[in-house]
Amino acid sequence: MTVCRDCCCGSRTKHPTVDHDAQLDGLRAALEPDHRVRTSLCLDVCAQSNVMVVHPGPAARRRGARPVWFGLVADDAVVADLVAWVRAGGPGVAAVPAVLELSVITSPVLTGR
Template sequence: MTVCRDCCCGNAAKRPEVDHAAQLQHLQAALPAPHRVRTSLCLDVCEQANVIVVHPTPAARRVGARPVWFGLVGDPAIIDDLTNWVRDGGPGSAELPAILELSLIPAPAGTNQLPREAGE
C-alpha cells in the first residue's frame, strides 16, 4: 500500500478534518508484515487528497492484477474497509467491497500506475 504524503495529501491545511498522522499510524498497525505501508511523493491527483494505492501481491500481479487507486480517503471507516480488503488478499485476490467502489479513482494519465516512493 502506498499512501501519498506530499503537497496536498496529508496536509492539514487542505484536509483539516483528518488526523493525517493517526491515519498513517493506523494503516501501519493494521497491516503488519508481510504487508508494507509506505509513503509516496505527490501522485498528481491532488484534488483527490488523501490518495492511497493498494498494490496486488506478486502472485496476483503475475496473473494480471493491477494497483487500485483510492481518493478522498479521510474517514476512518474507509481505512478499516481498505485494510480488511488488503488482509483478505487485495487486488486480484479478493473481491473489492462495494463500499470501496465509492472511493475508486483512475490512475493519473501517463503513469504506469506505480507510485514513486519518497526517497526514490
C-alpha cells in the first residue's frame, strides 16, 4: 500500500480533524509484516486527498490485477475497510467491497495528468 503524505495528503491544514501520523501507524500495525505500507510524495490527485493506493500481490499482478486508488480517506471506518480488504487479498483476489467503491478514484496515470 502506498499512502500519499505530501502537500495535501497528510496536511493538518487541509484535514485538521485527521491524525495523519496515527492513521499511518495504524495501517502499519494492522498490515505489516505481511503487507508493506510505504509513503510517497505527491501522487497528483490533491483534490481527492487523502490518497492511498493498494497494490496487487505478485501472483495477482501476473494475472493482470492493477493497483486500486482510493481518495478522500480521512475516516477511520474507511481505513478499517481498506485494511480488511487488503487482508482478504486485495486487487485481483478479493472484490472491492461496495462501501469502498465509494472511495475509488481514477489514477492520474490513466487520465493523462
